[in-house]
Amino acid sequence: MADIDERLNQWLRDAHAMEQQAEQMLEAQARRIENYPELKERIERHITETRSQKEKLETRLAARNTSASGMKDIAGQFSAMMQGVGGALADDEVAKGILASYTFEHMEIGSYRMLVAAAEAAGDTETARVCEEICREEEAMASWLEDHMSEITRAYLMREEVSPEAAKR
Numbered sequence: 001m002a003d004i005d006e007r008l009n010q011w012l013r014d015a016h017a018m019e020q021q022a023e024q025m026l027e028a029q030a031r032r033i034e035n036y037p038e039l040k041e042r043i044e045r046h047i048t049e050t051r052s053q054k055e056k057l058e059t060r061l062a063a064r065n066t067s068a069s070g071m072k073d074i075a076g077q078f079s080a081m082m083q084g085v086g087g088a089l090a091d092d093e094v095a096k097g098i099l100a101s102y103t104f105e106h107m108e109i110g111s112y113r114m115l116v117a118a119a120e121a122a123g124d125t126e127t128a129r130v131c132e133e134i135c136r137e138e139e140a141m142a143s144w145l146e147d148h149m150s151e152i153t154r155a156y157l158m159r160e161e162v163s164p165e166a167a168k169r
């Protein structure tokens with residue numbers, strides 16, 4: 001039977017694995033984008049945020065006398081790689097990439113909201129504060145995507161008529 005502290009530790013490890021996966025997925029996307037400079041720039045900014053989120057989680061795990069679990073992280077990396085390959089094979093790659101990022105950001109937002117509640121239940125106010133802070137960055141990324149996805153989709157559709165190869169990324 002897991003108590004609140006153990007459950008919180010497990011969710012922090014899950015979040016760390018999730019960020020590991022986010023980092024790889026975003027890196028694969030940013031590397032391939034050529035003709036959507038604004039999107040590429042925003043993704044690169046979120047890669048920097050994601051790396052610091054990973055570090056913040058490691059600090060909280062260490063403060064709670066536990067650490068990120070290697071196995072889970074490896075599983076996360078593998079599925080990020082598979083997603084990267086899948087996205088690269090799609091001929092509407094940039095559109096699928098935005099969809100994947102938008103979905104992923106919302107999974108992150110949900111995870112951090114649950115983590116804040118768990119940290120509060122465990123009486124760990126510093127972990128609650130850090131998860132709240134990370135959550136704000138995920139929300140900002142999700143709302144950037146929301147604000148730009150229609151415009152990028154339109155640009156993609158217009159370009160596809162002229163040059164599908166240039167449009168796709």
Ligand SMILES: [Fe+2]
Pocket residue numbers: 019022050053108138
């Ligand atoms: Fe994140």
